[in-house]
Amino acid sequence: MSAIRHVASVLLAFALYCPFAEARQSPAEVLADIERNGRAAHSDAVLIQKDGVPLLDVASTSEPIHLMSATKSIMALAIGLLLDDGKLASLDEPVSAIYPEWRQGQKRDITVRMLLEHTSGLQNVPNAGVELESAPDLVQLALAAEITSVPGSAFSYNNKATNLLPGIIARLAGQPVDAYLEARLFRPLGITRYDWMKDEAGTPLGMAGLSLSARDLAAIGQLMLDGGVAKDGTRLMSEHAISLMTVESAQSADVGLLWWRLPEWERYTLRNDAQRTLRERGVSDRLQHALLAAEGSTFASKSALMAHLSQQLGDDWQPLYATEITGRGLKIADLFQSQRGPVSAYAANGYLGQHLVVVPEQRIVAVRLIQRRESHAFPVDDYATFPAEIIRLAKSMPALAAPATGIGGAQDDVAVHTEIRSTASPIRL
Numbered sequence: 546m547s548a549i550r551h552v553a554s555v556l557l558a559f560a561l562y563c564p565f566a567e568a569r570q571s572p573a574e575v576l577a578d579i580e581r582n583g584r585a586a587h588s589d590a591v592l593i594q595k596d597g598v599p600l601l602d603v604a605s606t607s608e609p610i611h612l613m614s615a616t617k618s619i620m621a622l623a624i625g626l627l628l629d630d631g632k633l634a635s636l637d638e639p640v641s642a643i644y645p646e647w648r649q650g651q652k653r654d655i656t657v658r659m660l661l662e663h664t665s666g667l668q669n670v671p672n673a674g675v676e677l678e679s680a681p682d683l684v685q686l687a688l689a690a691e692i693t694s695v696p697g698s699a700f701s702y703n704n705k706a707t708n709l710l711p712g713i714i715a716r717l718a719g720q721p722v723d724a725y726l727e728a729r730l731f732r733p734l735g736i737t738r739y740d741w742m743k744d745e746a747g748t749p750l751g752m753a754g755l756s757l758s759a760r761d762l763a764a765i766g767q768l769m770l771d772g773g774v775a776k777d778g779t780r781l782m783s784e785h786a787i788s789l790m791t792v793e794s795a796q797s798a799d800v801g802l803l804w805w806r807l808p809e810w811e812r813y814t815l816r817n818d819a820q821r822t823l824r825e826r827g828v829s830d831r832l833q834h835a836l837l838a839a840e841g842s843t844f845a846s847k848s849a850l851m852a853h854l855s856q857q858l859g860d861d862w863q864p865l866y867a868t869e870i871t872g873r874g875l876k877i878a879d880l881f882q883s884q885r886g887p888v889s890a891y892a893a894n895g896y897l898g899q900h901l902v903v904v905p906e907q908r909i910v911a912v913r914l915i916q917r918r919e920s921h922a923f924p925v926d927d928y929a930t931f932p933a934e935i936i937r938l939a940k941s942m943p944a945l946a947a948p949a950t951g952i953g954g955a956q957d958d959v960a961v962h963t964e965i966r967s968t969a970s971p972i973r974l
Contacts, residue, residue, distance in 0.1 A: 570937075570941055571941060572600075572938060572941045572942050575934070575938040575941050576593070576938065578934065579591065579593070579931075579934050579938065580603060582930070582931075584603070586925055586926050586927070587915060587918075587921075587926050588898075588914070588915050589604065589606055589915050590604040590606070590610065590912065590913065591604075591759075592759045592912045593938070594763055594767070594911070595907065595909050596908045597910075604759060608758065609738055609739055609740055609756035609758050609761075610899070610915070611740075611753070611754075611756045611895075612753070612755050612757060612762065612914075613895030613896035613899050614704075614752065614753055614895040614896055615762075615894055615895035615900070615901060616750070616753045617751065617752065618901070619726070619755055619765065619893070620707065620710050620722065620751050620803060621790055621803035621804060622730065622765070622782070623710075623714050623718075623725055623726055624657065624661065624802070625783075625786035625787065625790065625802075626730070626786070627717050628783075628786050629783050629786050632717040633717055635657075636658040636661070636802075637657070637658055638656060638657050639655065639656055640652075640656065640657060640709070640713070641653045641655075643716055643717065644713075646688065647688070651666070651695065651696055654697070655697075657713065658802075659696055659697050659706075660706050660709060660713075661710075662794040662802065663701055663702050663794075664696070664697050664701070664795075664796050666692050666694040666695055666696040666699070666701075667690040668690045668692070668693045668705070669690070669701070670872075671871040672864060672867050672868075673752060676705075677704055677705060681745035682745065682746040682748070683746075683748065683750060683752075684709055684712035684746070687705050687706060687708050687712075688709065688712075698796070699796055700796040700799075700876075702871075705752075707751040707752045708751040708752050710722075711749050711750070715748070721747075721748065722751075729781065730781055730782075731761075734761070734764045734765070734768065734776075734781070736764060739761070741755050742754035742755075753895065753896070759914050763901070763911075763912045764776075765901070766901050768781065768782070769891075770903050770908060770910055772784040772788075773786065773787045789801070789802060790802050793806065793888075798885065801891065804892065805891060806888045807890040807932055807933075808887065808888055808889065810845070810886040811845065811847075811884065811885045812843055812845060813844040813845075813849075813877070813881040813882070814843050814844075814881060814882050815836070815837070815841075815842070815881055815882075816879075816881060819836065822875070822879055822880060823836065823837075826874075826875060828869050828873065828875075829865075831858070832858070832866070835858050838857055839881075844881075848929030848930055850877070851924060854866060863923065889906060889936055890902055890935065890936055892932050897917060897921060897926070898915050898926060898931070899915065900912065900913040900914075902936075904935060904939040906939060907938075907939040907942050909938065911931075913928055913931045915928070
């Protein structure tokens with residue numbers, strides 16, 4: 546407990562109070578914080594670019610790293626390409642037009658957009674390891690799923706539903722999603738090394754599975770920032786398709802089309818009726834106690850809430866939360882009141898702390914990746930505060946008033962470049 550719990554306490558304090566200190570720090574100081582925190586979190590890669598110019602580059606490997614759920618955001622780009630190619634008429638196309646077996650019951654009402662916005666209503670087990678990771682055919686598993694809520698009526702993060710997207714892409718594009726993206730995006734962006742996990746049926750996973758290097762993931766972030774235009778000036782996606790990725794979902798301000806929308810600030814406080822809600826849903830006394838211990842506190846982010854639960858419950862808090870909160874249909878909004886500032890960034894995020902963050906106002910693209918290890922310790926190694934720190938970095942910089950090429954004369958003062966390469970086992974930074 547000791548060391549890990551101590552660092553967890555530090556992270557919780559940072560997540561709670563960092564918004565009040567950000568105005569007192571220069572870009573160089575924020576970059577130094579990010580470098581220090583990235584190393585403390587055992588990151589294998591931390592890369593921050595402004596208009597493609599590295600401000601911070603700390604890496605122990607240039608090998609592709611599993612993006613986990615950040616794969617979903619890349620999957621959304623493939624759907625955008627289908628729109629550009631005229632192979633998908635609209636995001637509101639019923640899935641039943643592609644899979645006729647869904648032309649019955651409530652499934653006939655599910656659209657491609659709903660799969661991308663996590664509003665399909667398909668039955669889903671929050672922990673992917675329970676029924677998804679061992680399934681031989683994830684597309685068929687998704688097609689056979691029951692409906693647990695009215696399609697389009699509510700946001701509910703759904704791994705199972707996103708596994709149907711590779712099947713849709715293969716049918717409409719005439720080739721698997723990995724081949725489609727390689728030809729249309731990866732190769733033109735210079736991405737030549739990647740891996741994509743497949744199920745036993747040979748279909749690339751939709752919920753996760755793609756591995757990219759930090760530099761290659763940053764190239765995708767730069768494509769988003771530049772509205773679909775590659776570094777050499779070639780248009781790879783329409784500006785319209787790119788913009789669709791981050792338009793607010795009808796059911797959640799947090800998401801676009803499998804891309805997360807990050808507010809400049811947010812606050813969470815325990816609802817007055819939280820105890821009654823927990824009791825009515827049959828949540829265990831142990832988890833009730835941990836959540837109700839938040840009374841009187843204000844949390845500056847969801848990561849601060851998660852750090853609180855880790856402190857209260859220990860290392861097994863995640864499966865407990867998945868079973869007793871998510872599994873019972875409860876959401877953070879049912880237990881905590883929230884306030885949000887304006888959206889200032891968007892992100893692709895994944896399990897273990899895989900992050901791609903794009904801040905349009907300051908033309909920043911930031912990546913943090915970590916390889917899976919037995920020694921991974923939440924919340925320290927998840928580095929959940931990374932997106933908030935990138936927003937803090939952007940806010941510390943002067944407003945752009947010149948052509949967006951780096952940060953002008955201040956660039957030499959804030960740039961940090963540290964590369965550690967190893968052909969042996971990964972170095973823990």
